[in-house]
Amino acid sequence: MLQRPLAGHDEIDLVHTFQDRTGLDRRLEIDKACGKALTVPSISGPRTCVRHIGYARAVDFQTSLFADATAHSAAVLAPERRHLSRGAWVDVQRDWLTDPDDVFTALVERVPWRSERREMYDAVVEVPRLVHTYLAEDPLPHPALARARTDLSEHYLPELGEPFVSAGCCYYRDGRDSVAWHGDTIGRGRTADTMVAIVSVGDPRRLLLRPRGGGTSVAVTMGHGDLVVMGGTCQRTWEHAVPKVAHSGPRLSVQFRPLNVF
Numbered sequence: 001m002l003q004r005p006l007a008g009h010d011e012i013d014l015v016h017t018f019q020d021r022t023g024l025d026r027r028l029e030i031d032k033a034c035g036k037a038l039t040v041p042s043i044s045g046p047r048t049c050v051r052h053i054g055y056a057r058a059v060d061f062q063t064s065l066f067a068d069a070t071a072h073s074a075a076v077l078a079p080e081r082r083h084l085s086r087g088a089w090v091d092v093q094r095d096w097l098t099d100p101d102d103v104f105t106a107l108v109e110r111v112p113w114r115s116e117r118r119e120m121y122d123a124v125v126e127v128p129r130l131v132h133t134y135l136a137e138d139p140l141p142h143p144a145l146a147r148a149r150t151d152l153s154e155h156y157l158p159e160l161g162e163p164f165v166s167a168g169c170c171y172y173r174d175g176r177d178s179v180a181w182h183g184d185t186i187g188r189g190r191t192a193d194t195m196v197a198i199v200s201v202g203d204p205r206r207l208l209l210r211p212r213g214g215g216t217s218v219a220v221t222m223g224h225g226d227l228v229v230m231g232g233t234c235q236r237t238w239e240h241a242v243p244k245v246a247h248s249g250p251r252l253s254v255q256f257r258p259l260n261v262f
């Protein structure tokens, strides 16, 4: 772990302040010259300071431990399965990514984020999050994500019968950003069993799941570096949402999907 900017690489962009798990104030900085993320003890002053192209708002996230950048990008896949009703299930593996901080900064910096607008009744409203989708042939913004897609494809192949190809990305800038109740039912998820694998970095947010037509909802917290996979009939017999919350720092999610699932 680097404690201070490297000599000669002092042009720093994108500064996040946060408390690590031991309660210490630290800063995460991107060195523009070498592209590395650096963590330094935070000096007193405003908790938040951010500057990056096209988006400037308070950024403050609680991080897990910083991992050694040379380590493997993700732990061995061994998720725990929770069976829901009607053939739906959800797999969870906490702290799957080895260096979620690096993935966080890469996603913030390298994804060509765009805001979407949707027609709703008589008005055109802004979709409350930033989005971008990488298709099968597009290079992903961080090697750990390419590795994650390969590992997920291998692990789930016996059950899924095909690889994960696309990577949908969402940027929840703060607690006001959200996803309303829906199933990923455009394409094959409407009629066939499939899987959607979500890698999450940044502040924890809750993924709520509820049976279509009513029933008790189930909450899965998606934390920094966690993996959550929705599978079986989940997209057509259940719905999911990421509700708004009063306070949250940024969270980014990458959803890996097989061909023709949206």
Ligand SMILES: O=C(O)CCC(=O)C(=O)O
Pocket (backbone or CB within 6 Å): 168, 170, 179, 184, 198, 207, 222, 240, 242, 253, 255
């Ligand atoms: O942010 C997430 O993890 C879920 C997003 C989602 O459900 C979707 O984009 O279809």
Ligand SMILES: [Fe+2]
Pocket (backbone or CB within 6 Å): 182, 183, 184, 240
């Ligand atoms: Fe979804």
